[in-house]
Amino acid sequence: MNQNPIIFNDAIAQNYDDILGPFVFEPYALDILDRIDFTGVRNVLEIASGTGRVTKHLGARLPEGAKLVATDLNPGMLAIAKERISFGDIEYQTADMMDLPFADASFDVVVCQFGIMFAPDKPGALKEMRRVLRTGGTLIFNTWGPIEENPVWNITSTVVNELMGEKNARIFKDGPFNLDDVNVVLRLLELAGFEDNIAATVIKTGKSSTAALAATGFIEGLPIIKIIKDNTPELLPAILRRLESEFIAQLGENPIISKLNALVFKSTK
Numbered sequence: 001m002n003q004n005p006i007i008f009n010d011a012i013a014q015n016y017d018d019i020l021g022p023f024v025f026e027p028y029a030l031d032i033l034d035r036i037d038f039t040g041v042r043n044v045l046e047i048a049s050g051t052g053r054v055t056k057h058l059g060a061r062l063p064e065g066a067k068l069v070a071t072d073l074n075p076g077m078l079a080i081a082k083e084r085i086s087f088g089d090i091e092y093q094t095a096d097m098m099d100l101p102f103a104d105a106s107f108d109v110v111v112c113q114f115g116i117m118f119a120p121d122k123p124g125a126l127k128e129m130r131r132v133l134r135t136g137g138t139l140i141f142n143t144w145g146p147i148e149e150n151p152v153w154n155i156t157s158t159v160v161n162e163l164m165g166e167k168n169a170r171i172f173k174d175g176p177f178n179l180d181d182v183n184v185v186l187r188l189l190e191l192a193g194f195e196d197n198i199a200a201t202v203i204k205t206g207k208s209s210t211a212a213l214a215a216t217g218f219i220e221g222l223p224i225i226k227i228i229k230d231n232t233p234e235l236l237p238a239i240l241r242r243l244e245s246e247f248i249a250q251l252g253e254n255p256i257i258s259k260l261n262a263l264v265f266k267s268t269k
Contacts, residue, residue: 048115
């Protein structure tokens with residue numbers, strides 16, 4: 001089990017969904033949906049479903065009679081999804097991807113958007129995903145590409161680095177961006193027993209209405225806010241001001257627009 005989970009409490013989860021959701025996660029949720037063949041699908045498992053960015057699209061696209069189980073380690077994230085998604089045959093369940101509470105060969109499709117990076121044992125998590133897939137089933141997931149190819153994330157990391165110190169900003173490099181090498185991920189899939197693996201680099205564009213809103217999302221919609229409040233709460237206003245200023249300088253204003261770079265993987269059991 002994951003002994004050090006990244007916790008999204010109610011306030012963080014709300015900002016994560018309201019601000020970061022449409023800015024950086026929605027484009028890739030739609031991309032994942034386009035890669036799923038729903039023909040004959042009866043059971044779908046979503047892992048690290050968060051606030052439901054992918055969940056809502058899966059629920060809308062499920063064939064008649066099919067069921068979706070949406071799981072996440074953080075009850076606060078699932079609470080947002082439950083509140084905002086009221087259609088489709090969806091079961092919500094708190095679950096750790098390291099120890100999935102499902103029988104072998106339970107699902108036709110397993111989906112995970114930007115979640116595998118947080119597994120403490122990545123081959124182990126992928127083996128669990130393979131275990132619950134039926135023979136011939138499909139795993140689809142994505143990870144962020146290099147942070148340098150994701151300007152809005154890179155600016156945030158740089159600002160936090162400069163104002164708080166590199167140790168605290170490692171939450172970006174050690175978290176969302178620790179699987180930014182396609183060959184490393186393909187090797188992990190092989191170690192987990194997947195043999196038919198396809199990878200693609202997917203470039204999208206993210207847009208936020210204002211730099212101030214984006215700054216709030218990237219600080220108060222991510223666990224970095226807890227690190228700030230626990231260690232240097234007096235720095236929070238300065239971090240938000242500096243980040244807003246850098247977003248305007250590098251990405252424009254009203255709206256701000258950023259290139260996004262992610263890796264998408266599709267594997268068959």
